[in-house]
Amino acid sequence: MSAVAEKKELKAHIWDRHPDDWYVEEIWCSRRLFQEEAFDGGIWDPSCGLGRVLYSADAAGYPTTGSDIVCRSGFCDALFDFLMCERPRARNIVANPPFKIAEKFARHALAIADGKVVFLLPLTWLTGKKRSHFLQASPLRRVHILSPRPSMPPGPVFEAGEKPGGGTKDFAWFVWERGYEGAPEIHFMRKEG
Ligand SMILES: C[S@@+](CC[C@H](N)C(=O)[O-])C[C@H]1O[C@@H](n2cnc3c(N)ncnc32)[C@H](O)[C@@H]1O
Numbered sequence: 001m002s003a004v005a006e007k008k009e010l011k012a013h014i015w016d017r018h019p020d021d022w023y024v025e026e027i028w029c030s031r032r033l034f035q036e037e038a039f040d041g042g043i044w045d046p047s048c049g050l051g052r053v054l055y056s057a058d059a060a061g062y063p064t065t066g067s068d069i070v071c072r073s074g075f076c077d078a079l080f081d082f083l084m085c086e087r088p089r090a091r092n093i094v095a096n097p098p099f100k101i102a103e104k105f106a107r108h109a110l111a112i113a114d115g116k117v118v119f120l121l122p123l124t125w126l127t128g129k130k131r132s133h134f135l136q137a138s139p140l141r142r143v144h145i146l147s148p149r150p151s152m153p154p155g156p157v158f159e160a161g162e163k164p165g166g167g168t169k170d171f172a173w174f175v176w177e178r179g180y181e182g183a184p185e186i187h188f189m190r191k192e193g
Pocket of ligand 1: 072
């Protein structure tokens with residue numbers, strides 16, 4: 001098979017839905033988060049994948065730990081299903097969670113975290129009937145709306161050395177703080193600050 005045909009076949013294949021929902025956000029998303037949001041204590045990413053969140057947290061000076069169901073990088077210190085984990089491994093939980101089970105992740109993180117819970121989620125969570133009710137009843141403190149739309153290709157696309165294209169879906173960092181009862185703030189988080 002020619003190199004072009006091989007790349008085409010690879011591309012057609014890898015853009016299928018990833019079985020574990022492994023999609024890699026652009027690094028600026030977490031770099032900007034740790035510039036704008038302050039944390040007391042360490043950062044645990046329970047679905048760390050390649051470790052982009054932890055890379056940025058470490059660069060911002062926070063102690064970090066990572067886990068996942070599959071070891072995809074040196075940032076992964078342990079392998080387990082987050083939903084089965086009862087004891088937090090750091091004060092704050094920050095992640096780009098697997099989309100299919102993102103609400104379960106959010107509910108579970110809120111049940112076990114001592115500090116902040118911060119998840120990268122589609123902006124449509126604000127408007128969806130079920131999700132908006134969940135958010136309204138939760139200690140949602142802030143929503144950092146990302147601009148421009150980040151690209152989030154499946155992990156194998158990165159491994160194949162492809163450059164991410166322009167994103168088509170709106171995302172935001174949703175920040176929860178235990179005990180918060182006020183109205184959430186909306187904040188625009190731009191790539192260039
Ligand atoms: C959206 S990706 C995270 C991308 C990550 N920020 C990166 O830099 O690659 C979601 C990750 O969740 C993991 N995952 C899926 N189900 C999980 C579960 N039940 N517990 C822990 N991790 C899970 C996947 O293996 C995948 O690596």
